[in-house]
Amino acid sequence: MLFSQLLFVCHCNPTCKLGYPIDEIPVYKEDRYYVHFAQNLEFLEAEYFLWSSYGYGLDVMEPCLTKGGPPPIGGQKANLDPFTLNIIKEFANEEIGHLRAIDSIMGSITRPLLNLTSENFEKIFDEAFGYNLEPPFD
Template identity: 55%
Template sequence: MSFFLFLCFITLLFVPSFHASDTDQDQDSGNTHAILPRSDIDLLEFPLNLEYFEAEFFLWGALGYGLDVADPALAFGGPSPVGPKRARLSPLIRDIIAQFAYQEIGHLRAIKSAVRGFPRPLLNLTKESFATVMNSAFGRPLIPPFDPYANEINYLLASYVIPYVGLTGYVGANAKLLTPRAKRLVAGLLGVESGQDAVIRTLLYERSLTKVKPYGVTVAEFTDKISLLRNKLGGEGLKDEGLIVGKAWGAEGMIRGNVLAGNKFSISYGRTPEEILRIVYGGGNERRPGGFYPKGADGRIARSHLI
């Protein structure tokens, strides 16, 4: 009998133990935030600011309505965005953007299954807001003012403006996360976000030498100007590249085409929350809301700078 008990003891030592924090049931319950460290919660909540933006911009652009129709509960009672509307898109591009929109809804659900989250912040998605970005990128007013909803090329260029910023945020956050659960979630989000960015860049690359009417500037030049602006606003050096670069900056220093942005090893760039706020606020200062977030972003990280 004592030998039997000894065998049972040895067996128990080598049987894997399963904790609530490792089960899908716990993640789906919405209580995961209770077992994550504070720093992981903050880093998982911050991207909601960009996910709200992308969900609203893609929903409105493709379908002509936003979260208030698609899933009001996900907005957590936050104010409706200002100024978005249905864009003039071909059936193919409308279908792609609609896919992105539903993916962003999924991302909101995924993040809120892990952390409590916060209400949708006020978003300025007016054509004037995008026009301001483009004017800043070119260092002069574009005439007529840029309208992201006017046509397909304009909408794709507008889609180039912010979603990539969220991608770099996930890359930057991943190294700072402490728990496997948070890292798994961010890796999964990053996979789809990077795929969306690749599709947007590829669609634009096909049109890279097309001149954007009526400005007489090519699509490639637009992306270059936008990337230069984001580097400037972020304030931390080169973390952004347009569709066509000098050969020395292309993959392995061998090619000018730049469908995917990356460093000299073709590794994605990462940004901190502070860099992202400087960009999306439009003024290069994480303490001064503006741009697409007139009242500021939300979450502990963003709020900590609004003092």
């Protein structure tokens, strides 16, 4: 590689530009409900993975995406091995990207109050299996 090519690569803008203007992507009024429902799931996934891997959530990583919504209840850092930790961090960053995409295309909703306590997940898994797990899910 020539020095001039290397210099060009090093000074390129790392931000990807879209090939079309954002305002030309139609989001029909009847679709907004479904996108906002999906956005609630994205909030849950983002907070779950952020708290599990980093020990904090959107309020630290991307506070503008919360739109002033309340912080989740009971989030905590998981005890993960380094390999799994890196995977969960990738998931967390991917979910932030999903929230950014929704926000940039059609605007965002306020983050709902999320319950990330181990007791809540224990209850969900007990109901899913139809009996109380022993030891409880955590």
